[in-house]
Amino acid sequence: MQDVLDETHDPTARSWVDSANDSATDFPIQNLPFGTFRRRGHDEPRLGVAIGDRVLDVYACIDGPRSVSELLAAPAEARAAVRLTLHRVLRQDANEGMRQFIAPHLLDFGSVDLLMPTRIGDYADVFGSIHHARNAAALMRPGAAFFPNYAHVPLAYHGRSSTIVESGRDVRRPRGQQRRRGAEGSDATVVYEPTRRLDYEAELGLFIGPGTTPGEPVGIDDAWNHVAGVCLLNDWSARDIQAWESDPLGPFMGKSFATTISPWIVTAEALAPFRVAAVEREGDLPPLLRYLDSADDRQRGALQIEVDVLLATAAMRREGAAPHLLTRTNAAGQFWTPAQVVAHITSNGSPLRPGDLIGSGTLSGVERSSWSCLLELTRGGREPITLPNGEQRGFLEDGDEVILRGRCVAPGARTIGFGDCRGRVVPA
Amino acid sequence: MQDVLDETHDPTARSWVDSANDSATDFPIQNLPFGTFRRRGHDEPRLGVAIGDRVLDVYACIDGPRSVSELLAAPAEARAAVRLTLHRVLRQDANEGMRQFIAPHLLDFGSVDLLMPTRIGDYADVFGSIHHARNAAALMRPGAAFFPNYAHVPLAYHGRSSTIVESGRDVRRPRGQQRRRGAEGSDATVVYEPTRRLDYEAELGLFIGPGTTPGEPVGIDDAWNHVAGVCLLNDWSARDIQAWESDPLGPFMGKSFATTISPWIVTAEALAPFRVAAVEREGDLPPLLRYLDSADDRQRGALQIEVDVLLATAAMRREGAAPHLLTRTNAAGQFWTPAQVVAHITSNGSPLRPGDLIGSGTLSGVERSSWSCLLELTRGGREPITLPNGEQRGFLEDGDEVILRGRCVAPGARTIGFGDCRGRVVPA
Numbered sequence: 001m002q003d004v005l006d007e008t009h010d011p012t013a014r015s016w017v018d019s020a021n022d023s024a025t026d027f028p029i030q031n032l033p034f035g036t037f038r039r040r041g042h043d044e045p046r047l048g049v050a051i052g053d054r055v056l057d058v059y060a061c062i063d064g065p066r067s068v069s070e071l072l073a074a075p076a077e078a079r080a081a082v083r084l085t086l087h088r089v090l091r092q093d094a095n096e097g098m099r100q101f102i103a104p105h106l107l108d109f110g111s112v113d114l115l116m117p118t119r120i121g122d123y124a125d126v127f128g129s130i131h132h133a134r135n136a137a138a139l140m141r142p143g144a145a146f147f148p149n150y151a152h153v154p155l156a157y158h159g160r161s162s163t164i165v166e167s168g169r170d171v172r173r174p175r176g177q178q179r180r181r182g183a184e185g186s187d188a189t190v191v192y193e194p195t196r197r198l199d200y201e202a203e204l205g206l207f208i209g210p211g212t213t214p215g216e217p218v219g220i221d222d223a224w225n226h227v228a229g230v231c232l233l234n235d236w237s238a239r240d241i242q243a244w245e246s247d248p249l250g251p252f253m254g255k256s257f258a259t260t261i262s263p264w265i266v267t268a269e270a271l272a273p274f275r276v277a278a279v280e281r282e283g284d285l286p287p288l289l290r291y292l293d294s295a296d297d298r299q300r301g302a303l304q305i306e307v308d309v310l311l312a313t314a315a316m317r318r319e320g321a322a323p324h325l326l327t328r329t330n331a332a333g334q335f336w337t338p339a340q341v342v343a344h345i346t347s348n349g350s351p352l353r354p355g356d357l358i359g360s361g362t363l364s365g366v367e368r369s370s371w372s373c374l375l376e377l378t379r380g381g382r383e384p385i386t387l388p389n390g391e392q393r394g395f396l397e398d399g400d401e402v403i404l405r406g407r408c409v410a411p412g413a414r415t416i417g418f419g420d421c422r423g424r425v426v427p428a
Numbered sequence: 429m430q431d432v433l434d435e436t437h438d439p440t441a442r443s444w445v446d447s448a449n450d451s452a453t454d455f456p457i458q459n460l461p462f463g464t465f466r467r468r469g470h471d472e473p474r475l476g477v478a479i480g481d482r483v484l485d486v487y488a489c490i491d492g493p494r495s496v497s498e499l500l501a502a503p504a505e506a507r508a509a510v511r512l513t514l515h516r517v518l519r520q521d522a523n524e525g526m527r528q529f530i531a532p533h534l535l536d537f538g539s540v541d542l543l544m545p546t547r548i549g550d551y552a553d554v555f556g557s558i559h560h561a562r563n564a565a566a567l568m569r570p571g572a573a574f575f576p577n578y579a580h581v582p583l584a585y586h587g588r589s590s591t592i593v594e595s596g597r598d599v600r601r602p603r604g605q606q607r608r609r610g611a612e613g614s615d616a617t618v619v620y621e622p623t624r625r626l627d628y629e630a631e632l633g634l635f636i637g638p639g640t641t642p643g644e645p646v647g648i649d650d651a652w653n654h655v656a657g658v659c660l661l662n663d664w665s666a667r668d669i670q671a672w673e674s675d676p677l678g679p680f681m682g683k684s685f686a687t688t689i690s691p692w693i694v695t696a697e698a699l700a701p702f703r704v705a706a707v708e709r710e711g712d713l714p715p716l717l718r719y720l721d722s723a724d725d726r727q728r729g730a731l732q733i734e735v736d737v738l739l740a741t742a743a744m745r746r747e748g749a750a751p752h753l754l755t756r757t758n759a760a761g762q763f764w765t766p767a768q769v770v771a772h773i774t775s776n777g778s779p780l781r782p783g784d785l786i787g788s789g790t791l792s793g794v795e796r797s798s799w800s801c802l803l804e805l806t807r808g809g810r811e812p813i814t815l816p817n818g819e820q821r822g823f824l825e826d827g828d829e830v831i832l833r834g835r836c837v838a839p840g841a842r843t844i845g846f847g848d849c850r851g852r853v854v855p856a
Contacts, residue, residue: 122590127677140676149672152618153605157677158586158684162550163642163778172643174776177581177717190580192717192775214591215600241776244577248568249555249585250678256586257776289605289620347620348602348669348685350591 019052026417033264114263128361160256176241194428195238205233223339229265262421273413301337314399329370447480454845461692542691556789588684604669622856623666633661651770657693660849690849701841729765742827757798
């Protein structure tokens with residue numbers, strides 16, 4: 001990640017693509033996130049960059065990477081150079097000849113399909129919020145002490161990369177083994193049935209860019225050199241399947257059925273203005289081991305990213321109601337920073353490869369309004385929430401659509417966003 | 429997997445490649461496992477098949493797949509057809525013209541490097557042996573009840589595909605977070621240091637061949653259509669790192685530093701004569717849910733594969749001593765069959781993709797002589813084993829080489845093997 005802001009971050013810069021100057025757009029000229037698109041009726045996936053309500057066909061216009069996977073593998077400097085070039089050709093002061101050259105390669109969002117940005121390599125998901133961890137522990141193990149390892153080690157598990165899908169794909173309610181409590185006086189039974197406790201988890205996804213050398217842990221101050229960018233991520237979870245299977249090997253089938261990501265990779269460069277101080281460790285927490293500690297990471301290792309979770313039920317869509325805001329949280333409140341996570345995941349010598357993805361973990365903060373999954377919001381389904389139209393939800397029902405939206409906001413910076421991360425539940 | 433044995437399984441068949449007729453070879457003409465090799469001094473990885481002490485450059489000789497990844501993606505019938513062709517051109521009765529055509533493409537093992545057969549997609553590892561699970565539970569949670577979910581659900585976790593390496597690669601002792609007991613009267617401390625409890629786990633690896641459709645669980649009787657073949661697998665484990673991190677999300681950094689596999693994929697076709705009845709479930713175990721139960725799987729769902737674990741220390745190599753046999757076990761004793769595992773992993777709709785790998789879990793049987801990791805053999809390091817030269821081992825030391833060897837033996841069938849799965853521990 002660049003240390004110094006440059007002309008690509010100038011909050012006053014405007015684009016000759018008018019929609020990029022709309023104050024509500026996720027994609028002003030200060031953002032320039034990368035993705036993979038296909039023109040309707042064409043076969044070939046192409047590298048694109050979002051600008052306002054358009055996608056620029058990058059490879060058709062400028063020399064450089066031909067695909068997101070090539071872009072991810074390139075050094076940060078090369079990625080930043082592509083960004084600078086795109087910024088200049090799209091900026092309002094680009095000359096008329098350049099505009100005429102570029103314009104034919106700008107496609108309406110409506111004329112393309114956004115695909116998975118790249119094939120994901122290894123996918124790991126971190127237990128990154130101590131508030132989520134405490135809430136989950138209280139629900140899962142009432143009365144027990146909080147995890148003694150939590151404040152020492154960024155806990156995580158590997159997930160299934162084959163079921164990571166792009167925003168907009170339906171999510172089929174999974175079947176799976178569950179232990180069902182019997183009626184009073186009868187025994188619990190184990191069944192293989194559709195989950196009754198389907199949940200979302202609002203997270204960020206970190207895309208790994210340049211790979212690391214096997215056997216060589218990444219120092220915490222080098223970690224951002226290996227993060228290419230960030231997306232929004234919904235770690236769909238089946239709580240009943242997860243609860244039954246998780247001891248002792250952790251979550252498996254309760255998570256592996258689907259993970260939805262937003263289509264654009266908002267680059268580490270674009271995020272530079274939104275790095276803020278990490279959450280201070282409270283007095284009674286253990287000191288950090290050295291491989292997880294750096295003055296620079298304390299000072300600006302967190303990401304100031306607001307994330308909203310919205311729900312639209314089938315009834316709400318029929319009624320023409322807008323999606324209902326369930327949660328507003330901020331990734332800056334995470335207990336573990338992205339650099340700590342990268343340092344930890346490579347601390348045993350495991351290499352990272354371009355296209356690996358790391359989930360931040362559920363982004364819950366202290367306040368109830370920031371709790372980022374239904375497990376927490378409804379206290380395990382026992383206290384259903386009531387939607388504006390009177391519907392209640394303990395967990396997700398068929399037809400429910402979950403939408404994540406993200407925004408980076410900072411004084412003196414142009415606000416940038418991610419595009420929606422959405423998925424609709426379809427019956428088992 | 430083929431239901432009926434055919435001419436490729438004829439135990440009396442011999443090859444015009446003399447070394448394939450040696451009774452001690454892993455690679456008689458009845459085996460024909462696939463792998464990826466590179467001729468020394470050449471760049472290009474090639475699809476090969478092992479025959480005696482030679483590798484045949486498959487693509488140079490016969491029409492069909494150009495790589496292991498193409499072979500894995502092909503339907504079982506296509507894979508079987510390649511096998512049949514190879515069997516016929518290598519059989520003793522092949523005509524002289526054919527032999528002269530094939531012979532230049534047979535390379536000495538000594539002239540090639542064996543590489544990873546293919547890039548691994550998703551990697552999951554199953555807790556497949558109830559004996560291993562019981563031993564591990566007794567050591568990890570003395571006095572506690574055995575996992576109540578074990579006999580219901582094939583427990584598993586996802587691992588890191590980027591650190592799966594081919595036989596022969598050194599394994600660097602990983603560093604990691606551990607909770608170290610203090611001297612008497614002093615507190616435990618958490619440190620980031622090289623593991624002191626480095627272990628192996630002897631397993632099989634199942635290579636997924638033809639992929640499955642997202643959202644469609646694979647029926648247990650269809651499962652073998654998606655298994656292309658089997659290798660040996662060493663799931664290296666750092667027990668101190670694993671113990672500290674595993675609650676509640678399961679093993680992560682204690683496993684993700686290295687997994688070694690043998691270089692050849694012994695095909696489902698080659699394994700047909702070695703399918704045997706699954707272990708009968710003891711009287712007090714719960715009945716199987718229907719998606720994990722089939723008469724055919726009970727009758728011949730297990731694999732009769734003997735696996736040996738050998739250890740050679742640096743001192744033993746200096747002394748010219750042969751590797752010492754630590755363990756002999758048999759995969760037929762696994763609690764969960766390959767088909768049950770495939771049915772379970774897809775039971776929530778997760779697809780399998782060609783090149784996915786599934787570890788069987790540690791292959792420990794009932795008897796101590798079959799326990800397949802040091803954790804069990806040394807009871808958590810408390811009862812070190814003594815090697816023939818007087819050295820003792822609680823866990824692995826630098827310079828130790830662990831070698832897995834596998835053999836399929838059945839009445840009326842030619843014995844086939846896997847080639848060594850070996851790795852040597854180098855200092856942190």
